[in-house]
Amino acid sequence: MxxxxxxxxGPSRPLYAQPVYNQPGHxxxxxxxxxxxxxxxxxxxxxxxxYQTYGTLNADRSNAILxxxxxxxxxxxxxxxxxxxxxxxxxxxxxxxxxxxxxRYFVICSNVIGGCMGSTGPKDVNPATGEPYGLAFPVITIGxxxxxxxxxxxxxxxxxxxCVIGGSMGGMQVLQWAVSYPETVFAAVPIATAARHSxxxxxxHEVGRQAIMADPNWCGGNYLLExxxxxxxxxxxxMAAHITYLSETxxxxxxxxxxxxRKSVTYGFDADFQVESYLRYQGASFVERFDANSYLYxxxxxDYFDLAADAGGALTNAFRKDxxxxxxxxxxxxxxxxxxxxxxxxxxxxxxxxxxAANVSFVEIGTDKGHDAFxxxxxEFHQVIHGFLEGCAEHRGLTVRRxxx
Amino acid sequence: xxxxDEQSARLTRQPPAIRDDLKLIADMVRPNSRVLDIGCGDxxxxxxxxxxxxxxxxxxxxxxxxxxxxxAHGLSVxxxxxxxxxxxxxxxxxxxxxxxxxxxxxxxxxxxxETLCRIGRHAIVSVPNFGYWRIRLQLLVTGRMPxxxxxxxxxxxxxxxxxxxxxxxxxxxxxxxxxxxxxxxMDRAGRVTGRxxxxxANLLGEQGVFLLRRG
Numbered sequence: 001m002x003x004x005x006x007x008x009x010g011p012s013r014p015l016y017a018q019p020v021y022n023q024p025g026h027x028x029x030x031x032x033x034x035x036x037x038x039x040x041x042x043x044x045x046x047x048x049x050x051y052q053t054y055g056t057l058n059a060d061r062s063n064a065i066l067x068x069x070x071x072x073x074x075x076x077x078x079x080x081x082x083x084x085x086x087x088x089x090x091x092x093x094x095x096x097x098x099x100x101x102x103x104r105y106f107v108i109c110s111n112v113i114g115g116c117m118g119s120t121g122p123k124d125v126n127p128a129t130g131e132p133y134g135l136a137f138p139v140i141t142i143g144x145x146x147x148x149x150x151x152x153x154x155x156x157x158x159x160x161x162x163c164v165i166g167g168s169m170g171g172m173q174v175l176q177w178a179v180s181y182p183e184t185v186f187a188a189v190p191i192a193t194a195a196r197h198s199x200x201x202x203x204x205h206e207v208g209r210q211a212i213m214a215d216p217n218w219c220g221g222n223y224l225l226e227x228x229x230x231x232x233x234x235x236x237x238x239m240a241a242h243i244t245y246l247s248e249t250x251x252x253x254x255x256x257x258x259x260x261x262r263k264s265v266t267y268g269f270d271a272d273f274q275v276e277s278y279l280r281y282q283g284a285s286f287v288e289r290f291d292a293n294s295y296l297y298x299x300x301x302x303d304y305f306d307l308a309a310d311a312g313g314a315l316t317n318a319f320r321k322d323x324x325x326x327x328x329x330x331x332x333x334x335x336x337x338x339x340x341x342x343x344x345x346x347x348x349x350x351x352x353x354x355x356x357a358a359n360v361s362f363v364e365i366g367t368d369k370g371h372d373a374f375x376x377x378x379x380e381f382h383q384v385i386h387g388f389l390e391g392c393a394e395h396r397g398l399t400v401r402r403x404x405x
Numbered sequence: 406x407x408x409x410d411e412q413s414a415r416l417t418r419q420p421p422a423i424r425d426d427l428k429l430i431a432d433m434v435r436p437n438s439r440v441l442d443i444g445c446g447d448x449x450x451x452x453x454x455x456x457x458x459x460x461x462x463x464x465x466x467x468x469x470x471x472x473x474x475x476x477a478h479g480l481s482v483x484x485x486x487x488x489x490x491x492x493x494x495x496x497x498x499x500x501x502x503x504x505x506x507x508x509x510x511x512x513x514x515x516x517x518x519e520t521l522c523r524i525g526r527h528a529i530v531s532v533p534n535f536g537y538w539r540i541r542l543q544l545l546v547t548g549r550m551p552x553x554x555x556x557x558x559x560x561x562x563x564x565x566x567x568x569x570x571x572x573x574x575x576x577x578x579x580x581x582x583x584x585x586x587x588x589x590x591m592d593r594a595g596r597v598t599g600r601x602x603x604x605x606a607n608l609l610g611e612q613g614v615f616l617l618r619r620g
Contacts, residue, residue, distance in 0.1 A: 350485070352493075355493040357495060357499070359481050363472050363473055380473055384476045388477075391478070392479075
């Protein structure tokens with residue numbers, strides 16, 4: 001494989017042009033022959049895609065599972081994060097002997113284009129100008145992210161994916177994969193997601209973007225050139241978003257109205273309450289690892305996502321090709337206390353799939369942990385994923401036996 | 406292969422054991438067909454059909470526990486309500502649509518029956534017989550709503566809101582122009598006792614299983 005860590009760390013280069021992180025995994029340059037044609041009509045290319053793999057591809061290349069990460073996620077599903085040092089974001093679900101068993105499956109996860117962890121995004125250098133793209137970076141969509149992933153899969157010599165799986169924005173990519181490349185995807189697992197981004201969710205995203213753009217350090221998107229960073233704005237964006245990932249019950253259980261390191265309120269605007277202190281911490285740690293412009297671009301990609309609109313207004317049509325129902329086997333999962341992507345959104349997808357008599361499973365997991373539940377210890381959710389994949393492996397004729405350990 | 410290995414290989418290929426009434430339903434299903442099991446519970450029938458008859462099986466189940474069990478066992482099942490979630494399916498989406506011991510719990514059994522016969526080329530419906538002699542006797546003797554082993558609820562807690570007798574069911578099918586292609590009437594011990602149209606069936610049968618088709 002010709003992928004490599006980007007290697008140029010010469011001290012004479014300006015700050016923004018240095019490789020961002022000496023991170024684990026692979027990085028490949030795609031679109032060298034032909035650029036990626038984006039939904040907006042613009043072209044991107046050549047461009048980098050950073051990705052990580054776990055497990056081994058079998059001889060007939062039929063055991064590959066693509067994991068799609070969420071809005072502020074990355075490709076470090078199992079690796080320690082190179083910046084935060086935290087363990088991989090889906091260690092609960094993926095790994096040897098886990099529901100997505102890396103002893104059995106070959107797992108791939110790539111950083112989305114527009115992102116800031118190695119795939120080409122707004123903080124990378126625009127070859128046309130020699131300066132960071134900033135707002136000159138083209139607007140991307142979920143469809144564009146998936147097309148870039150398809151180029152990566154092609155590059156890896158994988159013709160069919162055994163499964164595409166992901167939650168939240170990752171779930172949108174899963175749906176897009178199943179709709180764009182039904183012959184390439186054997187099974188699809190969209191988790192805690194929707195076939196379109198709701199008005200309420202667009203509204204939340206707009207709050208986040210406005211917070212970033214209102215930060216004087218944002219400099220019209222040119223903060224890298226100016227040597228500044230809109231940290232306050234990005235932190236506020238993260239704080240607002242973080243609330244939507246939790247549930248009222250979970251917040252109450254965790255913090256209630258407990259005070260932070262004090263016996264009584266201060267009659268001021270310090271973080272009197274634990275919940276305030278927690279949110280400030282979330283915001284502060286987020287700016288360490290994420291780029292503000294990437295946040296603008298990726299939230300926009302989610303806002304634009306609407307599978308039904310792309311299929312002439314009827315979601316059902318998205319799951320039909322040449323009058324035939326999609327051959328993809330679906331398993332949807334939602335979480336009862338998720339108010340960002342409520343169960344009704346998953347159910348709408350299930351109904352559309354039923355309308356073409358597609359093969360679909362659907363489970364709502366009862367939990368009070370809100371949207372974030374897909375990243376947390378939810379044994380019932382993990383059982384469902386395990387059982388679904390086992391069933392699909394049987395149908396796919398994946399006879400690989402787990403190694404004795 | 407040693408004889409023991411051979412035996413265990415044969416055993417693992419054997420379909421799982423199921424209840425008598427489910428076996429009766431399974432016997433009506435052609436191998437390699439597409440089946441939708443409504444109210445599939447823990448997936449026993451689907452599992453059996455998948456292994457014994459290689460059907461392409463799907464299920465709908467109201468209870469989350471049931472759905473989780475099914476999906477965790479590799480069955481294609483969605484959480485949903487037969488009265489609201491069936492309308493999306495296109496006509497003839499399945500070879501068989503199965504509704505076992507559930508029609509009496511529907512708010513609108515007639516509409517459900519119509520939907521079953523629309524989305525399935527065949528429908529297989531099993532109903533408890535409220536004309537069964539023990540039920541008749543209980544009402545006659547005690548003057549209270551009957552509670553039996555199969556219908557083990559008090560009147561105020563029962564999910565069964567639209568009881569019928571085997572004769573009622575047959576009449577409804579006639580009115581709706583639904584053909585009864587096969588019927589099996591079972592007594593308390595699960596023995597098949599007779600044909601649906603006989604008066605004896607309505608008296609002696611505890612439940613009936615019907616293979617239906619649009620007329």
